[in-house]
Amino acid sequence: MNDTASPKTFLPYGRQQIDAEDEQAVLDVLRGDWLTTGPAVDAYEEAFADRVGAQHAVACSSGTAGLHMAAIAIGLDFGDVVVVPSVTFLATANAVRYVNADVLFADVDPETGLVGAEQIARAIAGLSEGTVKAIFPVHLTGHTVDIASLRSAFPHLAMVEDACHALGGEYDAGKGMVPVGSCPLGGITMFSTHPVKTIATGEGGVLTTNSQVLANRLRWARNHGMVREPERFQNRVMGFENGEAAPWYYEMHLPGYNYRLSDVNAALGLSQLRKLDRFVARRRALRQRYAERIDALGPHVAMQKVAQGCNPAWHLAVALIDFAALGTTRTAVMNALRDRGIGTQVHYIPVHRQPYYAKRYGPLNLPGADAYYARCLSLPLFPAMEESDVDRVVDELADVLKL
Known part of the structure; x- marks a missing residue:
């Protein structure tokens, strides 16, 4: 397959690059036992976390779904305010509204399009302490927000990095360069794997974090809020029979969504990740x-x-x-x-x-x-x-x- 763009072809602003290896990876899943969330998703998450240097990766159906899951995981609700740079895609702000929190738009640098600590400080000036709960900085076009300065200036705020554009990039975390998504300063990083992004899964997203608590909440939000681990069961009578965990049993501790990624998408993503x-x-x-x-x-x-x-x-x-x-x-x-x-x-x-x-x-x-x-x-x-x-x-x- 020749993926080289001919000088006479139409040049879109962006597109995926798929080769025979990607096609074979998808065919292998189609011929296997799993189509929906299964072993390919597990392998993809493990490889993704390893690639960006994070302890946990949670794959989902889109970048928008990922932002919504992150908003749920950090506990946003009525009365909370989240700072979002105005130069971003709709989803960054909409995810805040999905959980009934409010958006506080911050300005950006006119040359880079990136938000910084100065712009965030101007946005929140005059608000009462405790009103603002989180920051959703956006790594625009591939280059990155100064996360270290944001964490230093606003240590008490939760942070969700919108890194849809930044997979494979690095930034200075204060003690040297680290991969985007490694989350050395805490919080959650969200990536998109839409076809025009750096790697493609068709539609899809991945969230990374170093917090086991946040990773658990992201997975709950992804799958209807369901909990299947016996050690987390709250109803011990229904969850166990004669001291044994009931193999069919599950609980819902919070409402969640169907934001799962299929094994078909994950197989493509795992193949793309190698490139x-x-x-x-x-x-x-x-x-x-x-x-x-x-x-x-x-x-x-x-x-x-x-x-x-x-x-x-x-x-x-x-x-x-x-x-x-x-x-x-x-x-x-x-x-x-x-x-x-x-x-x-x-x-x-x-x-x-x-x-x-x-x-x-x-x-x-x-x-x-x-x-x-x-x-x-x-x-x-x-x-x-x-x-x-x-x-x-x-x-x-x-x-x-x-x-």
Whole structure:
């Protein structure tokens, strides 16, 4: 199978790369005894935890499901407030609302799109102590939030890292570089394995943590709140017969959901995980090529600034373009590039601008988020691309922008 993108093919902003090994892994499950959650999920979770250096990994049906599970696991409820950067996908904020907590939107750096301790401090200024319960920082496009500074500034707050874009990356945890997902400073990290992400399971997500308590809660939330371990049974009469655990018995200690991942998806994920280092290296090389070419286009076009203290595993290649200064609009540029066989996207519309949240919390002044959004454009980036594909994208972009 030739996965190399031809110069004449349409280049989407992102896509999965599937090979014969991946196909065989899925076929092996289809021909086996398990289709739903079974031994392939166990193997995938074990390999994932080992890869990122965490004690526990919990696979689930999507990144959104993972965020919801994390919100449940840390105990969010009515009256709680969670700080979420406005530049993210809807799911980061929506997961907070799923558990009836409230979102407090924070601004971001206009060049990196990342939230920092300064922006969070501004967001929570004036709130009474104890109102804010958690932070959901977002590792945007592949580079990472300064988690060490957040933990130092807000040691009392629970933390759920939205790392949908950051699998394979590293950040400085204060005592050297660590893999994203290793959770050296506590909390939970959530990854997405949607097809455009670094590895794909079709749909899917994975959460990592070093807390046995949080891992147990995540698994309960994933599977209807069911508990099957005899040592955790609360009804000892129903759970045991003559001192033996009843083999059919289970209990529900909290309401949960059907957020399980199937063995079919997990088999694909395990196969993809073996290629993670290769995928990340290719993404880094392509993104570097973009930086070399884009930054030479003039003062009104630049690649997204790389945050300090991290070694990104690039999910997206984002150019920041001053469309107004160039006498055009983003819509015109995207449409012109599409007509030339190049797909682009915008990541993301600031969530505080969405009608639901604007009505709920009123108008917010987040100039960093608005400035980043006004200029960002995600260009094609996926491992099957060649440097010539990057050159094609940049040449066409320059032509459309009349540079």
